[in-house]
Amino acid sequence: MLGGSLSQTAEFDPAFTKRLVDAARPIAKRWFRFEVLGLDSFPADGGALIVANHSGGMLTPDVLLYAAAFYDRFGYDRPLYTLGHDGMFAGPVASLMTRLGVIRASTSNAVEALRSGGVVLVFPGGIYDAYRPTLAENVVDFNGRTGYVRTAVAAGVPIVPAVSIGGQESQLFLTRGTWLAKRLGLNRFRSDILPLTWGIPFGFSVIMPPNLPLPTKIVTEVTEPIDLAARFGAEPDVADVDAHVRAVMQAALDRLANERRFPVLG
Incomplete structure (x- = not known):
């Protein structure tokens, strides 16, 4: 993807983001009855790369649900940046996106945000993942994309795998x-x-x-941070890290699927 200006991170507007999240949270809570589990183990400070699956097609609620839970726990002084496709920065909506912490998806932008102490949320599978068939709704599939690993290595931050279930039932x-x-x-x-x-x-x-989207119950689990240097050495192999991250995510998604009693109802 095309790289954006590194100043995008400086455009984050905590007060504006809080107003939007506060307005949207009650609607999302009633409609999706969402739960976000596992934030107790999230790094208390510093940069971290959240790597998540993407669900729900065009109208994906993932970012709002992650943001509501994240800011409830850590406050708006700790920015949550989300990597977005170039198409999200067309015309007048570009300024709106950056004020909310959405930045162009490029390695340089992500590394800059992480090194500033921000948390970055990335969906490596993108729309390919968000439109996965219902018959494969509980399969983690990044379509071979591994750039997120290089981003975490370059920034020297942990990877925090996270998975959601329910969005693909919308x-x-x-x-x-x-x-x-x-x-x-x-x-x-x-x-x-x-x-x-x-x-x-x-x-x-x-x-x-x-x-x-149907009012499907969405449950998200944030798993333990992965210290890449401690687990894979000073020069981690990208394929090994990617395989491990996806395995952790698949195991967590399988657990959530086994606990889910009914489609949509949860």
Whole structure:
């Protein structure tokens, strides 16, 4: 992705972010009945890279749920930055995004934010993960993307794996449509999927129009931080770290799936 200005981190507006989170939290709490577990083990200070799965298609609630729980625990003096696709910074919404702590997804931006003592939230699987089929809803799949490992190594910060369950039950995800996207040459527009979903109120949807997410209960688990140098040495192998992070996440997601009694209801 294209790198953005390093000053994006300085544009974070704690007061503005608090107002938005305070306004959205009650709605999200009633609709998704969300729970965030495991923050007791989160590093008390300093930079950390949260690596998470992404769920819910276009209308993903992940960031709001993480932010609400994070700021409740650590306050707004400790920024939570989220890496976002270039498309999120088009036109007048760009300023809104950076005030909320959303920064362009690039290694340089992420490292700068982490070295400043900020916490960075990244979804390596991106929309590929967010549109995973319902039949594979509890599978961690980053589509081979490992840049997050190099980011953590370069910044010298721990990786904190986190997983959520429930978001992929917000509608029926039928296919990512990777074969059709390839046939249509959508890679020209930096997209490798053309997903088909079914939901309410529009029924079948190919990205647009976006259906209203069902009121599915979402549970998030933040796992123990991984000290890369302590576990993998001074020069960690990217593939080894990636395999370990995904294994930790898959084990946590499997536990949440085993505890879940009913779809949507939780």
